[in-house]
Amino acid sequence: MLNVGVFAYAPMKSILMGTLMSQPDIYLSICTSNVREVFSHPFGPSDILIVEDQLLKDNQSVQSTFARLTCRKFLIGITHDLACARRAISLGAVDVVEEATAGQEIMALLEPYVRNEVDRPSEVIAVYSAKGGVGKTTLALNLAWAMADMTSHPVALLDMDIFGDIGSMLLERPPISIVDVIQGLENGMSEDKALQSLFMSKKLGLTIVPASTNPQQAEIIRRDHISQVINMVKTTHAYVILDLPAGLTENNLAALDAADQIVVVALPEQVSLKTVARSMEILERLYAERLTIALNRTDSGTGITSDDVGRMLGRPVSFSLASGGVAPVKYSNQGIPLVQADRKNALSVDILRMANYFVTESEGLHRPRLKPVLHSTKS
Ligand SMILES: Nc1ncnc2c1ncn2[C@@H]1O[C@H](COP(=O)(O)OP(=O)(O)O)[C@@H](O)[C@H]1O
Numbered sequence: 168m169l170n171v172g173v174f175a176y177a178p179m180k181s182i183l184m185g186t187l188m189s190q191p192d193i194y195l196s197i198c199t200s201n202v203r204e205v206f207s208h209p210f211g212p213s214d215i216l217i218v219e220d221q222l223l224k225d226n227q228s229v230q231s232t233f234a235r236l237t238c239r240k241f242l243i244g245i246t247h248d249l250a251c252a253r254r255a256i257s258l259g260a261v262d263v264v265e266e267a268t269a270g271q272e273i274m275a276l277l278e279p280y281v282r283n284e285v286d287r288p289s290e291v292i293a294v295y296s297a298k299g300g301v302g303k304t305t306l307a308l309n310l311a312w313a314m315a316d317m318t319s320h321p322v323a324l325l326d327m328d329i330f331g332d333i334g335s336m337l338l339e340r341p342p343i344s345i346v347d348v349i350q351g352l353e354n355g356m357s358e359d360k361a362l363q364s365l366f367m368s369k370k371l372g373l374t375i376v377p378a379s380t381n382p383q384q385a386e387i388i389r390r391d392h393i394s395q396v397i398n399m400v401k402t403t404h405a406y407v408i409l410d411l412p413a414g415l416t417e418n419n420l421a422a423l424d425a426a427d428q429i430v431v432v433a434l435p436e437q438v439s440l441k442t443v444a445r446s447m448e449i450l451e452r453l454y455a456e457r458l459t460i461a462l463n464r465t466d467s468g469t470g471i472t473s474d475d476v477g478r479m480l481g482r483p484v485s486f487s488l489a490s491g492g493v494a495p496v497k498y499s500n501q502g503i504p505l506v507q508a509d510r511k512n513a514l515s516v517d518i519l520r521m522a523n524y525f526v527t528e529s530e531g532l533h534r535p536r537l538k539p540v541l542h543s544t545k546s
């Protein structure tokens with residue numbers, strides 16, 4: 168069943184209602200010309216919203232809020248009108264439908280979504296290191312947060328560490344853990360239901376799946392569960408960030424197998440680097456094409472430079488992450504991600520740059536530019 172919403176004036180509303188309500192696989196979840204009603208509607212990432220361009224034109228001030236709605240959007244307007252095309256781009260619309268023929272055309276356009284055949288480009292970014300305490304979780308959480316702020320597409324953050332602490336680093340602890348999801352699926356819950364149960368910050372379009380608070384429970388997680396959960400989350404999220412534990416366990420290898428990009432986090436410290444260097448042999452053999460190195464606390468004055476690290480690890484450092492001083496710990500104690508609490512912190516600046524790199528690499532420079540919400544501490 169495909170959930171479809173319509174935001175249009177009365178004449179277009181009745182045309183679309185006539186078409187959509189007779190479709191057995193479509194559920195018309197909302198049909199309105201009221202902006203507030205649309206904004207308070209709980210759209211999911213795989214839902215569709217059909218927007219009449221005239222209504223966008225008449226509500227200029229809310230266009231960026233529309234762009235942030237984490238569903239897929241179709242715009243109904245005059246396809247050869249440049250201003251309409253611009254609004255479609257800033258809306259992040261997947262398609263523009265000709266106003267005059269919308270009633271006839273709309274079903275042909277929705278058909279692939281009904282059949283769930285639409286290829287959603289999805290990128291899995293794993294944050295990994297053979298060592299603990301190097302900043303993996305700090306990076307994964309803040310990177311996901313920053314990317315969600317930069318893109319109009321849904322982003323997910325999965326805590327794959329049995330002892331993971333992403334949940335406790337947030338004021339509002341996401342209630343459904345990865346173990347809950349796995350148990351649900353094992354007990355016959357459908358993937359659609361499981362996806363709907365996940366915690367999502369609507370404002371950012373960020374889904375967060377924490378680790379279970381009971382590490383003993385986490386022992387049920389097997390390699391195939393990891394692949395299943397990642398693939399499932401990929402179907403409704405454009406970016407999936409994985410926070411992995413240290414080591415090269417079976418489960419970690421399953422997660423790395425599913426990743427398109429593997430960010431290996433290292434510290435400029437001799438002992439820690441040696442461990443990371445040893446793991447690089449295996450990583451290079453299995454995942455050479457996907458690896459990048461992020462050097463954390465680059466400026467900590469250990470006497471080991473970025474070039475030294477590049478030599479030791481056998482590939483250059485791609486991302487330098489400055490030390491954030493006490494701020495990362497201070498804000499994590501308060502349950503607020505660093506990039507949200509203090510955008511100007513040196514580590515925030517570096518993580519925001521990294522997020523921009525990943526989003527731009529995938530969506531290009533000319534993606535819809537959105538008004539960031541990171542200046543506010545409410546999520
Ligand atoms: N660049 C940084 N500047 C300051 N503190 C940092 C930085 N990176 C990580 N930390 C802190 O170091 C500790 C370990 O980081 P964490 O992200 O939990 O590492 P890991 O997930 O690799 O075990 C945390 O207290 C975190 O706040």
Ligand SMILES: [Mg+2]
Nearest residue numbers: 303304328332
């Ligand atoms: Mg961690």
